[in-house]
Amino acid sequence: MDFTLPREVRLVRRSVREFAEETVAPLVERMEERDEFPAELVRAMGEIGVLGLITPPEHGGSNLGHLARMVAVEEVSRVSAAAGISLQVHHMATAALSDFGSDAQKQKYLPPLCRGDWLGTCAITEPTGGSDLLGMASTARPVADGYVLNGRKCFITNCHLSDAVVTVAKTGEGPKGISAFVVEKGTPGFSAGRHEHKLGLRGADTGELVFRDCRVPRENLLGNEGEGMAVALRTIGEVGRPGMAGTSLGILQACYDESVRFAKERTLYGRPIAQLQAIQWSVAEIFAELQASRWLCYHAAWLKDSGADCGVETTLAKMYTSEAAVKAAQKAIEIHGACGTMMEYAVQRLFRDAMVCVSAGGTTEIGKLVVARAALA
């Protein structure tokens, strides 16, 4: 068993870390204040190449794989979890297109999505809930040259800024009655609705997508009619959930970094508080959560790269890491004392961001259902 990250992944970490510190960090304050995703970041992410990490080179990506993608999402999220979730949700769109798209769809959509000319998203969740796929209300009525979509998607990341949206709607009844589509910005009848204001991940563009008699040409059907369930489950389970795990992992790393720095700088009783056992225990707890989460995340991503079934492991990684990030952020605030509750310190943002990650991409309870099924099998 070799736990050494491959050289390419180490290079990805170094490059993306520098990118995040130089390009993303200066935007964080503005994102917090205005709760808007900076559009220029899409182009910048395209230039460094993180948008195409899991897209084959023939369609404009680098295809460095899911472990590299996990590390990239982690490093971006370490600086801005809002930017991290935007990146990882974009990957859901590129993955769905790579996995289920026709050659024509791949050639049309993937290169601009990798370059950062376009941003993408995957819109599954509806007001009825995200996990109850069969309960969705959106419909796609077949017509002569395609489909007419009606319905609403909610809590969608990259909502207003996305140029290409992978979505699902009912073309019939039951699990085989759901189909997937790629819908372009500007399609008549398709619009972005309300912009949500969240507790955390401020600056990530979250909101509603509305389809009102939206005519989608037949060539925009993703996969075959009735394959929408497979598109949704695979994209959520193998890309979205590990993506949220990576986002939470970045928050955890930031909690650790901020706590260690503060504990070494802050003096009390004439010495740094890092020398106080109470603080040491808290730092040790954060570190333990970080390490446990990291290996759950990397293992899940490694499994995906190896082609093995990974749905349980990605869910476990997401469930554990998102909860661990909340615990770590709470500890980090405690280590900071009163400073931790001040808006000038990053730990308050980390706590708010961590809380949003718990429900995004599947709640802990849904995660437990998936994990329990495997654990009891």
Next chain:
Amino acid sequence: MNIVVCMKPVPDPRRWGTLTLDARTMLLRREEVPAVINPLDRNAIEQAVAMRAGGTVTVLSMAPPDAEEQLAEALAMGCDRAILLSDSAFAGADSLATARALAAAIRRIGDVDLVFCGAYSLDGSTSQVGPQVAELLGVPDLTHVTALGLDGGTLRARSATEGGETLYECDLPAVVTFDKEVNVPRLPSMTGIMRAASAGVTRWTAADVGLAPAEAGLAGSPTQMQNTFTPAAARKGEMLEGSPARMAAALVEKLKGSRVIE
């Protein structure tokens, strides 16, 4: 334009706080801190990749085997080829023995128009290797360059000096060393990292570049370290007493006496 960039791995400056010196050998314990590409060598790589114009950029390093990591990063930044001079015979080299090995390798690479280096390394800071390579190759060298262009077959360079700047013109081939003002180095892109994975690193020994054991490493180094220490920086202070006017007068006399003022 075929360009060779000489690259040195140095301890990550962000981790210098944990770097220690071996009291016996008086060398840095480099294994304690991860290495990175010497920051000014990044500028040299950026300049080479930008000026390549259909030619080949070869990144060259004399370093322990671990340097493959930094060479891979240079490939990911856009270099076409990486060569690592790796041989126990190179160990303990001073700047001259290093330059000798690099010059020998550059001769073996052949058909080189330009050799680029950082103006100095962050750890050794001698600024000697670039000019010594030029001397050994018998070509002109331009140091501490802050802007560089090619006009026909003539190299035009700008270099900052204490009181202003110097403009140079020079024929090819040449060695150029860069200061950080010359450009903003690119980060390795993901597609660059993908390409680097398949490029690989070529390893050459001292024998491969035609160096005899006596010319390489410690044996070929005229500089032998005797001791390393931090000089005491205590200053002798003198307190003046009396009224402000009297102290001011006494100060003026002392400054005149020591010829600081006339």
